[in-house]
Amino acid sequence: MKPITIFKSAFEEDTYKGLNSYPKYLLSKYIYDEKGDKLFQKIMDMPEYYLTECETEIFKAHTSAIADSFNGPEGFDLIELGAGDGKKTKILLRHLAAKKYDFTYQPVDISQNVLDELKASLLKELPEVEVKTQQGTYFKTLERLSDYNARKKVILVLGSNIGNLLHKDAIDFLKNIKSSMSTEDMLFMGFDQKKSPQKILDAYNDPAGITEAFNKNLLNRINQELDADFNLDSFLHWETYDPETGTAKSFLVSKIQQEVNIKKLDFTAHFKAWETIHTEISQKYDDDVVDWLAGESGLRIENSFTDSEQFYKNYVFRK
Ligand code: AVJ
Secondary structure (H helix, E strand, C coil): CCCCCCCCCCHHHHHHHHHHCCCCEEEHHHHCCHHHHHHHHHHHHCCHHHHHHHHHHHHHHHHHHHHHHCCCEEEEEEEECCCCCCCCHHHHHHHHHHHHCCCCEEEEEHHHHHHHHHHHHHHHHCCEEEEEEEEEHHHHHHHHHHHHHEEEEEEEEEECCHHHHHHHHHHHHHHHHHHHHCCCCCEEEEECCCCHHHHHHCCCCCCHHHHHHHHHHHHHHHHHHHHHHCCCEEEEEEEEECCCCCEEEEEEEEEEEEEEEEEECEEEEEEECCCEEEEEEEECCHHHHHHHHHHCCCEEEEEEEECCCCEEEEEEEEE
């Protein structure tokens, strides 16, 4: 480790730590800059990336049952962690508005930009929905909301976003959410399910190379923001899936022995030929694992909704 370095950002520090570890790693959360967000939108539109379609199918097939389960005696507040473009949520919002449920929609995001765009699109498409954007981290926002929220809260976490977390971190995440919930509140969360290993590999290894570009955006970002000279073509995108643990893993593999200079970190990373950088996990689940995660977090599964092929499941949790 470097002795006396003052890191100017968490990105600098995490990058330094990850590339100084053995085996090397980078954190997937840093994929999502403007370019990464766009690439993820493209991924969601790919035929191989079945997750989006499955969750959409669930929302369409079970709209009224889901909407009914959300409602409370004095209406409810729908709080979405990581709303993105809100495509799937809009299916539900349209139904809730048409049926004149008493509710507000509160998308939470760290990026004000994402929130502004979402709010503008909702104003156009669903002007009758009351939207209160919440800029901030998930937990600061949940804490703030639990302090003054009088009526039922429904917390939405879609897209199997929890899959980027190791089980231990997923439990911390769920515990954190639980601490902001009252007994009447609900958590509605999507979990991608274990299925044919080939189907999963294909979703993270498309022939058009969109996932590769998405994964390599980490290197691109280090080049741009930390003044580095990664040659993206000298790294291979590699995906693995272990059907026993249900863990899909993404790697970038150095095809050659090489040195990469990261000027802002005043650091040179050495790569042996075929050395790896682990970049992301996308965990797959089954009912037993989700039940175990819930139990460890002090939550219980109340209900669940799945698609016709049972590729994906949305679970309803209570405290
Ligand atoms: C946004 C974390 C759910 O792991 O499936 C898509 C991100 N990575 N393709 C996932 C992702 C590669 C995605 N999540």
